[in-house]
Amino acid sequence: MRIGPPILAVGLVCAGLFTLFVPTWNLPTKGTQTGPNGPSLVQYAPTGSPLFQTRNGPPPANPPLVEDTRPATEAYKNVTVLTDLNAGQFMQLQQAITNWVAPQQGCDFCHAGGDFASDAKPAKAAARDMIKMVRHLNADWTEHVGVAGVTCWSCHRGQPVPAEIWFSRPPHPQGAHMDKPENWNESGDSVRQFFPNAGYELYLLQDTPGLAQSYTALPNGQVADQVVVKRLYEVMMQMSAGMGVNCTYCHNSRAFYDWGQSLPARWTGYSGIQMTRDINRNVLLPLAVRMPEIRETADDPHTIVLPARMRGPQEGNGFVLCATCHYGLPKPADHAQELLTVFPGLKGPGREHAASATDQGGQP
Template sequence: MNRHVTLSIGAAAAALLAGCEPGAKMSTQTGFRGTGLEQIVDVSSIKEAAAIPPEPYPLPPDGGPTAAETYQNVKVLGAVSAERFNHLMAAMTQWVAPPEQGCNYCHNPENMASDEKYTKIVARRMLQMTRTINSRWSSHVQKTGVTCYTCHRGNAVPENVWALAQNTLDPGTIRGNKRGQNTPDPNVGYASLPSDPFAAYFQGKGNIRVASDQALPSPDHVVSIKDAEKSYGLMMHVSTALGVNCTYCHNSQSFRAWNLSRAQRGTAYYGIRMVRDVNENYITSLRSVFPANRKGPHGDPYKVNCTTCHQGLAKPLGGVSMIAQAPALKGPPMLTAAPEVGPAAAVPAAFNDPAEMTDRTEPATATLRK
């Protein structure tokens, strides 16, 4: 072959390969050598942590009359002092409410106790949810905790939410129905994987399993190619949402083995179940409250996934805790509180104690990594 042709082919191949992952890379070894635990990060894609907004005014000391003693119709934060209740309400207008509306986004200014606005009913349920996350899901949020700002970032509706995809509930047709696949979607890394893994794993209780613990086929572990693709699609979402690769949680020697995995895998395990709890027991229970513009094409409310909080960072907001600005959001848990509308959602026993959250194929990570 002509020397110039060979050089041209080599240069073209190098250019094509370089085009797959352009830019500088940063490599960090996160485990013992030879264990395949290494993080490789595209420096140009590192997300900056969002700016933490200042408090509306200094947090007042606790004590004095409670919110329930001072105001009418305070159903969640009644035991909080009125001064700290006012401080939290002022913070929430910065974290959630549109600037031009402020308090009026949830309240009737002529009757602050009124529940006539759906946004107030939703906000009350979200306060219950936030207190539950901080008190019952420390297995995921640790001591950092969450506030309204963790998801909302100054928006009335968080920027990263999801609802059932357009064709998700239309299994009766073949022509023109891609079954959720072969559509470039950032949720699954623009792959041909199912672009809506959330319905199965973040709303339902789909079993996220691909690798068996046995060499030969077993009736105890039957995973179809379709199910495997959904699982991979979910993992692509988690990877993108946290800005990490697979070995942030898994050991590439055995993706299944918990005793070889990093502690982060246990945190992620509880995070998936926390998201299910939020979507099932707090957001879906408000389906009849949300107006049509707050619902997806199939009429289900917009729900949360990993990107809602993380937004490209392994730790939301870069790991900065805002809970000191809003101590009333620490708890106590509100899992047993009934939704504002409709019958109380059944709360599985497993959600009451994260240490009990197991399934038939995987040990509780509380005993492995915590």
């Protein structure tokens, strides 16, 4: 009796069922050990989201420099911030900022028609604040941005509103019978994006100490509130996702509290949190109070940034977090240092000059 063909047919059927229903076998994620064997500090290669990858492309080509050595304050009216540039440098930077922030809207996004000295549009005052902020960060926050620095492109990447921002939200409306116990976000591409924004308010806007882990194995009176632990966890997760790293990029995971067992990147991250608070509290919060209109986005200029209930008091302006600059990379895309060489007017001066500069006037 011949049994070969039936057995072959059964084998083919089993192979087909296996192919259809058994998940694809994925090899382990490649990791790099960054410390001794005991702590087992392993950093896994970032995968990166498609959105982050599209945002990390090169900036537009730099506009040409026009040789005009006259002081910008003499060549143009109402120059109040970039007073240390000559006319050629000033106009080259103006054209670059348009390419970095509002390439679809053009000069009219900030300026009123052909009158570039007019203060009719609130976006112009906001742009002036942003230029002062960039100069302040490059001059006063070198412990975080280093020599690479930042430019308008670092956050905006071709959009009037950066793609990665968060909002201070009003309380979630309470349902009659059942409701979520926390103020969860209502949409997102990952689990982290559903986290409430309350942790961002505590740690990226307010001066809340980031202390949650006990120093001992058993409770000894130093026990953090469970809600505080969750809020801090949510902020750490956004840092991890926004930079494309895991916890051991900064921490020894057996002793999160111990700076002595942490890696040098923890100090850079700590200064980044302080810098983010500085931006949110001293630049974006006053801007939100003064300029509460809905802002356009280059991707879809006719759509409100978020539904009305989720916009909070900023009405579309938003606050920043790590992903606003990093876009899924441990170090932001390496463009700023080259751009600062071409546009030295964005390097400074820093806080002292920015504090004394007036908010009135025309062109920045």
